[in-house]
Amino acid sequence: MVNPAEKPGVLVFDMDGVLVEVSRSYREAIRETVRHFTSDTVSHDIIQDFKNAGGWNNDWLLSHRLISDRGVIVDYANVVDYFNEVFLGKNGDGLIRYEEWMPRAGLLERLSQRAQLAIFTGRAKFELDITLRRYADTIPFDPIVTDEAVENPKPAPDGLRLIIQRYPDDTIWYLGDTVDDARSAQAAGVPFIGVSTPHNPRHQEIAAILRQFGAFAVIEDINELEALVTEGAPSNANA
Secondary structure (H helix, E strand, O other): OOOOOOOOOEEEEOOEOOOEEOOOOHHHHHHHHHHHHHOOOOOHHHHHHHHHHOOOOOHHHHHHHHHHHOOOOOOHHHHHHHHHHHHHOOOOOOHHHHOEEOOOOOHHHHHHOOOEEEEEOOOOHHHHHHHHHHHOOOOOEEEEEOHHHOOOOOOOOHHHHHHHHHOOOOOEEEEEOOHHHHHHHHHHOOOEEEEOOOOOOOHHHHHHHHHHOOOOEEEOOHHHHHHHHHHOOOOOOOO
16 A cells, blocks of 8 residues: 555655756756657746656657647657767767766765665666766665666566565655656556656646556755655645
8 A cells, every 4th residue: 555654665766857957957948859850849837748648658669759740740769869969979979978967065975864765767777877876876766777677668667676576675755747657657556756846837737647546745955855855744645
């Protein structure tokens, strides 16, 4: 049974929108990829609408869908190649360099004294590694579950179930920023904390959607997590 009132033994983080602010990296890579193949500039609102609907955690697939919606037929592999070229650049000097690491200095180190830290992300490992080497090379995330590690991506619960298998006796909390994160947590029976940052002008709408999909709390910033871990979730929290 899901019981968010129990303090967590394991904190599992989604990457984008939780540990890293990506409006100028991943989101802009979607826009640039669509622009390259269609000459059309897709709005941030359209991208957010897809994210809010769920089922579009993979930004390569979303880019391909947005291109197809504009009447342009492009091989999926070509979309992936161009997206990666724009996002990664050479040696990490593409749009990925505009990512912002969200945890303040010392936060993750303090949290690691209270709980095991883990990551479950839809990123590919090679993309994740660039960011972790840049910002968090000393943080003991274990395990790190990336896209290649699961048979079924979010909103399937496969990644969380791998972590549950590693820590079967611990209470696990999962932090994410999308409907697919919330659905994954629900399917795995894991208490879910939504993250809706003010960087997104629709953050209040997103917060309401995350609550609708089972978040027992919604925070604006990962730095608010420490208080929840310290105090525990409200006893009437609904996850």
